[in-house]
Structures are given as C-alpha cells and as structure tokens.
Amino acid sequence: MNAHRGSAVLSSATTLKVQPAATALIDNSRLRLFSGSANVPLSQEVARYLGMDLGPMIRKRFADGELYIQIQESIRGCDVYLIQPCCHPVNDNLMELLIMIDACRRASARQVTAVIPYYGYARADRKTAGRESITAKLVANLITQAGANRILAMDLHSAQIQGYFDIPLDHIYGSPVVLDYLVSKQLSDIVVVSPDVGGVARARALAKKLDDAPLAIIDKRRQAHNVAEVLNVIGDVKGKTAVLVDDMIDTAGTISAGARLLREEGASHVYACATHAVFSPPAIERLSTGLFEEVIVTNTIPIAESDRFPQLVMLSVANMLGETIWRIHEDSSVSSMFR
Ligand SMILES: Nc1ncnc2c1ncn2[C@@H]1O[C@H](COP(=O)(O)O)[C@@H](O)[C@H]1O
Numbered sequence: 001m002n003a004h005r006g007s008a009v010l011s012s013a014t015t016l017k018v019q020p021a022a023t024a025l026i027d028n029s030r031l032r033l034f035s036g037s038a039n040v041p042l043s044q045e046v047a048r049y050l051g052m053d054l055g056p057m058i059r060k061r062f063a064d065g066e067l068y069i070q071i072q073e074s075i076r077g078c079d080v081y082l083i084q085p086c087c088h089p090v091n092d093n094l095m096e097l098l099i100m101i102d103a104c105r106r107a108s109a110r111q112v113t114a115v116i117p118y119y120g121y122a123r124a125d126r127k128t129a130g131r132e133s134i135t136a137k138l139v140a141n142l143i144t145q146a147g148a149n150r151i152l153a154m155d156l157h158s159a160q161i162q163g164y165f166d167i168p169l170d171h172i173y174g175s176p177v178v179l180d181y182l183v184s185k186q187l188s189d190i191v192v193v194s195p196d197v198g199g200v201a202r203a204r205a206l207a208k209k210l211d212d213a214p215l216a217i218i219d220k221r222r223q224a225h226n227v228a229e230v231l232n233v234i235g236d237v238k239g240k241t242a243v244l245v246d247d248m249i250d251t252a253g254t255i256s257a258g259a260r261l262l263r264e265e266g267a268s269h270v271y272a273c274a275t276h277a278v279f280s281p282p283a284i285e286r287l288s289t290g291l292f293e294e295v296i297v298t299n300t301i302p303i304a305e306s307d308r309f310p311q312l313v314m315l316s317v318a319n320m321l322g323e324t325i326w327r328i329h330e331d332s333s334v335s336s337m338f339r
C-alpha cells in the first residue's frame with residue numbers, strides 16, 4: 001500500500017458494508033448523477049461504483065465572471081444527485097452548486113440531493129463574538145431555498161449543522177476507510193489523540209474500533225483566527241504510536257503543533273488522520289517537515305499534484321458515497337452501513 005503514498009488514491013471497503021455487486025441490480029433508469037467542477041475525479045469514481053456515467057452538463061463562465069449551467073438531458077421525474085464539495089474556491093463552488101440545484105428544480109427533477117462531501121463555512125456554526133454571522137446556517141438556508149430536497153454530507157465539522165437543514169440530511173463518516181487503512185498497517189502500542197477538545201468524540205470512536213486503544217487529548221487554544229496554540233497533552237503518549245485524528249487539516253497549525261508536542265512528550269511515531277484535506281498555505285510546508293510518519297486524508301477535496309508530498313496517503317471515499325447514494329435512491333438504510 002505504501003507504493004501509493006503521495007500519488008494514487010487508495011480505495012477501501014472492508015470495514016464499510018458496501019455491496020459492489022448491488023450495482024449490477026440497480027434500477028438506474030430514474031437515477032441521475034451530475035458533477036460540479038469542484039472534484040470531478042471523485043464524482044467519476046462514484047459514478048464508476050454505481051455503474052453509470054455522469055450526466056452531461058454545460059458549465060461556462062460569461063465575460064463578466066457569472067456562471068452558466070445547463071443540464072444536457074431530460075431529468076423530468078428523475079432522482080438527481082449533484083456532487084459538489086464546497087472547498088476552495090469556496091464561494092465559486094457554493095454558487096455553482098446553487099445554480100445546479102436551481103437548474104434541476106426548473107427541469108422538473110422529482111428529487112434533488114446535494115451531495116456535499118466537504119461542507120464549507122462549517123466552522124462558522126455559531127456566534128463566538130458579537131455581530132458575527134452564523135454562516136453555516138446561511139449556507140444551509142441558501143441550499144434549501146435553491147430547491148434541494150435532501151443533503152448527503154460527510155464529516156461535518158459540528159453535529160449541529162445537521163439541524164440547520166429542515167430537509168432530510170444523511171451524515172456519513174470517513175472513519176471506516178481510515179480505520180481499514182490503519183488496521184492494515186498493524187501498528188502496535190497505539191494511542192489515539194484528539195488535537196483539541198472539540199474532536200474528543202471523534203477520537204474516542206476511532207480508539208474504540210482500534211481494539212479500545214487509549215485516548216489522549218491536546219489542550220488547544222486559539223488567540224486569533226488561524227492561529228493554534230497547544231498547551232499540554234492529557235494522557236500518556238510516551239513510547240507510543242500516536243494517531244492524531246481530526247475532521248480537517250486547514251493550515252495544519254493544529255495538527256503540526258500537536259505533533260510537535262507529542263514528540264516532546266516522547267511519542268515514538270506520529271500519524272495524522274483527517275477526512276478533509278483543506279490544505280491552505282502553509283499546510284504543505286508544515287506537513288512535510290518530517291514530523292509525521294504519514295498524513296492520512298481522504299479525497300473529499302482534490303489535492304493538486306504539486307501539493308502532494310512523500311508522507312501523504314490519500315484514501316478514497318467514493319465507494320462509500322456511491323453506496324449511500326444507491327441506498328437513498330432505493331429507500332434503504334444508510335446507518336446500517338456503519339454498524
Ligand atoms: N473558515 C474558517 N477558518 C478559520 N477559522 C474560522 C473559519 N470560520 C470560522 N472560523 C472561526 O473559528 C472559530 C470557531 O472555532 P471553535 O473552535 O469551534 O470555537 C471562530 O472564531 C470562528 O470565527
């Protein structure tokens with residue numbers, strides 16, 4: 001598996017109860033899949049899992065920068081899935097999603113599901129100071145008002161975002177693919193580490209699945225936006241293989257400061273795992289300094305070739321998204337995939 005580090009995206013479907021054979025049985029005569037421009041390779045993989053093609057769509061930009069979208073086939077009465085993570089450039093990708101939803105509604109789709117593997121603006125999920133916007137709620141309002149009937153989201157930064165939507169939302173997790181990968185590495189003497197208090201539930205859930213590995217928590221503070229300061233580690237990491245787990249790596253301030261502290265506290269190896277590789281500068285510099293044995297992320301957000309480094313491991317969530325889409329289409333259980 002290491003041969004794929006820093007280059008190809010690895011697929012994994014052991015822990016997750018996916019049923020690739022099911023795709024052969026699928027009645028996809030009314031199922032339609034379209035991709036926005038944010039992560040076309042992921043959409044293509046999802047389509048491959050479902051044994052279908054991405055729907056034809058024209059997307060272009062007018063001279064003044066405005067976007068034009070036209071669905072190129074009839075979708076009247078269809079169950080339509082629009083795949084678009086709201087990653088960088090977040091405002092463009094969000095607007096494109098809204099226009100796609102509107103185009104599908106006006107084309108008489110029976111149901112429109114916005115598949116949002118990475119939900120942008122998620123960290124603005126509450127007021128932390130006076131006179132701020134709760135932008136995560138505003139985004140939910142925009143998507144709902146545009147005409148989406150349903151949302152499929154992955155590893156939302158905070159659980160309350162589910163409640164910002166008054167339409168059904170299926171929330172799935174990237175952890176099964178990360179777990180499969182970690183298990184395949186047969187690491188010994190693991191301690192799972194949450195890089196901040198907000199991530200404890202996520203880290204605890206992973207620790208439980210790694211043979212009830214012990215848990216440690218880093219006390220992180222933020223004095224300013226995008227500046228992470230770590231104070232101390234709660235828990236024993238000396239001589240252990242520390243597996244830091246987070247929902248996203250943005251500037252990598254949190255995870256790299258956490259890794260440095262773990263090394264100072266005697267951790268023998270440090271792995272970083274996160275679903276969303278936001279990777280805003282200077283993330284790549286921080287992640288490729290040799291602090292980490294591996295930086296394990298998924299492909300909810302595309303990573304440019306120029307941003308890949310030797311310790312980077314990219315896992316694919318395409319099968320998981322494909323299986324979830326199929327289950328939604330078939331009105332069958334999504335949660336049973338994770339039991
Ligand atoms: N996109 C963002 N990048 C960095 N920081 C952000 C972003 N959106 C909102 N924020 C700020 O993060 C904190 C909230 O973090 P908690 O640890 O959940 O309190 C708040 O200051 C936001 O303005």
Ligand SMILES: O=P(O)(O)OC[C@H]1O[C@H](OP(=O)(O)OP(=O)(O)O)[C@H](O)[C@@H]1O
Binds near residue numbers: 195197199248249
């Ligand atoms: O790579 P970075 O630029 O450091 O950003 C990523 C970190 O920011 C978010 O946490 P946040 O600070 O919002 O804390 P929380 O998880 O406790 O809400 C996120 O959950 C990561 O921990």
